[in-house]
Amino acid sequence: MATIELTEVAKRFGKTTAVDGVTASIGNGEFFVILGPSGAGKTTTLKSIAGLVDVDGGSVRIGGVDMTLAEPYHRNVAMAFESYALYPQKTVSENLASPLRSGRTGTYSRQEQEERIRQVTTTLGIEHLLRRFPRELSNGQRQRVALGRVLVRPADVYLLDEPLSHLDAKLRAEMRAELRQLGAVSDTTTVYVTHDYQEALSLGDRIAVMRDGRFVHVGTPEEVWHRPADTFVARSLGQPEMNLVDAVVGAGRISFGRAGATVPTPAGLRAEPGRPVRLGLRPCDLHVDTDDADAGIPATITQIERLGRDVELAVDVGGVELIVLASARRGLAEGDRVALTVAATDVHVFEAGDGDTPRLEQAGRTEEESR
Numbered sequence: 020m021a022t023i024e025l026t027e028v029a030k031r032f033g034k035t036t037a038v039d040g041v042t043a044s045i046g047n048g049e050f051f052v053i054l055g056p057s058g059a060g061k062t063t064t065l066k067s068i069a070g071l072v073d074v075d076g077g078s079v080r081i082g083g084v085d086m087t088l089a090e091p092y093h094r095n096v097a098m099a100f101e102s103y104a105l106y107p108q109k110t111v112s113e114n115l116a117s118p119l120r121s122g123r124t125g126t127y128s129r130q131e132q133e134e135r136i137r138q139v140t141t142t143l144g145i146e147h148l149l150r151r152f153p154r155e156l157s158n159g160q161r162q163r164v165a166l167g168r169v170l171v172r173p174a175d176v177y178l179l180d181e182p183l184s185h186l187d188a189k190l191r192a193e194m195r196a197e198l199r200q201l202g203a204v205s206d207t208t209t210v211y212v213t214h215d216y217q218e219a220l221s222l223g224d225r226i227a228v229m230r231d232g233r234f235v236h237v238g239t240p241e242e243v244w245h246r247p248a249d250t251f252v253a254r255s256l257g258q259p260e261m262n263l264v265d266a267v268v269g270a271g272r273i274s275f276g277r278a279g280a281t282v283p284t285p286a287g288l289r290a291e292p293g294r295p296v297r298l299g300l301r302p303c304d305l306h307v308d309t310d311d312a313d314a315g316i317p318a319t320i321t322q323i324e325r326l327g328r329d330v331e332l333a334v335d336v337g338g339v340e341l342i343v344l345a346s347a348r349r350g351l352a353e354g355d356r357v358a359l360t361v362a363a364t365d366v367h368v369f370e371a372g373d374g375d376t377p378r379l380e381q382a383g384r385t386e387e388e389s390r
């Protein structure tokens with residue numbers, strides 16, 4: 020276990036700035052997730068910690084020791100890549116055992132080796148594959164064995180780069196649940212890269228949302244979900260994405276659309292009446308009421324996409340389109356007039372403007388509200 024201190028870490032490749040001044044303090048034993056779109060600089064940040072790229076600026080400290088210029092070998096970090104590095108001529112069992120037999124990890128009794136391999140193979144669901152060769156495995160199985168090869172070896176830090184990307188949705192969800200339970204992972208400082216927001220929310224003690232080489236918001240899953248620092252962070256979490264609409268602050272309500280639809284103002288919003296803002300409403304936080312169409316924001320359903328248990332609705336509110344998630348059991352149809360309601364605690368307010376804009380200052384939610 021070790022802390023990781025990243026201070027203004029920067030890395031350029033020619034004219035491309037991959038990492039642009041990343042600063043973060045990762046605690047002992049923390050599970051820290053980096054979430055961001057393709058090209059944001061996630062892998063390069065991991066490689067900077069591992070020492071697999073030479074940084075152009077800033078420093079990397081591991082366990083309180085400046086490792087900025089240290090060779091990867093001296094950092095005692097274990098890194099799993101999205102692509103799987105396995106010895107083709109060795110069985111799965113031999114592939115898993117080899118990191119424990121290399122001199123630098125110390126000596127392990129046969130019993131300790133077997134126990135670590137047993138834990139990792141059970142967690143990853145690969146016990147039945149031990150006698151196979153890599154060529155006899157599916158991509159998803161190979162990826163799990165490669166992850167096993169990393170986790171079987173004790174290290175100060177695990178760096179995991181999209182280690183579940185080749186698994187189908189069901190297996191990914193199972194692995195997510197199992198991974199955090201694995202003793203090695205829960206005891207070891209882990210930095211985990213993903214572009215899957217659900218994975219980030221379910222795995223991370225904290226999440227760093229990354230854009231254009233920078234961490235734009237670092238916080239607990241509750242913080243980044245309930246109080247996203249800007250519209251980019253808000254859009255990065257949730258599917259379908261948060262609705263963002265131009266609106267105006269009024270007395271106690273915020274209005275939008277031609278027909279003057281309103282939503283309640285979140286507690287503690289520091290914005291004077293008349294101020295233009297961008298209103299953020301998650302599709303899952305908008306509730307559809309058909310019985311009493313006067314009880315909320317009047318809306319007309321223009322399109323319905325069936326997603327199984329849920330339906331994704333496009334609704335028109337005075338010329339503004341909103342996306343809403345509703346239960347498929349409601350039997351909603353295109354052309355239906357409905358009323359939408361939203362709790363004040365689920366209303367997000369950002370500065371007006373084009374591109375990504377910051378959240379307007381708002382009092383924090385109480386713990387009770389967040390539950």
Ligand code: ATP
Binds near residue numbers: 060062063
């Ligand atoms: P992905 O999710 O697609 O893996 P990422 O967030 O991990 O993306 P990086 O792989 O860190 O992003 O890449 C960040 C930027 O740096 C990209 O624009 C990429 O093209 C560039 N880059 C990364 N490695 C190199 C390299 N070895 N040479 C040149 N450019 C590179």
